[in-house]
Amino acid sequence: MADDILLKVKEAEDKADETINNAKIKAREIIDQAKLRSDEEYKEIITSSKSKAKKILEDAEDAANKEKEPTIEEAKAIAAKLKNQSTGKIESIVNSLSERIIENGNS
Template sequence: MTDDILNQVKKAEESAARELDLAKEGARKLVEEAKIKADESYKEEIDRAKNKAKKLVEDAKAKALEESKPVLEKASEASEEIKQRDLTDLSKTVDSLVERIVNNGNS
């Protein structure tokens, strides 16, 4: 009878040890899965943040380009005016020099 009780206790301890091992393995798997899910979630958040930052930069560039167009057009117009004025002034100077040379010789 004592042997039966000892055998039952031994079997119960072995069963408990197996159950404990299974529980530990299950917990380890749950932790691994949680880590994987956390890592995937982290990567998704990083990707979302990068995409949002990229869009913000693209939008800022587009806005800056749009806002700079009138300034660039105005600068181009001013440049053309200066070129035309310089050509007119140059023509007047050349005409004046030619006239002096013709009228005064080599002076």
């Protein structure tokens, strides 16, 4: 009878050891899966963040380009106006000098 009790205690201990070992294995599997999921989520977050940053940068560049267009057009118009004025002034100066040369040449 004592042998039966000792045998049952031994079996209970063996079963407890097996349960503990199984629990350790399952815990390692859970931890490994959690690490894999966290790595995947990290990569997804990084990819998403880079994509959002790129979109923000592109939107900012588009907005800057739209804002600078009127200024560029205005500068082109002013440059063309100055160029036309300069051409007229140059012609006026050339004509004036030509007249003086002709007048002085005839003296």
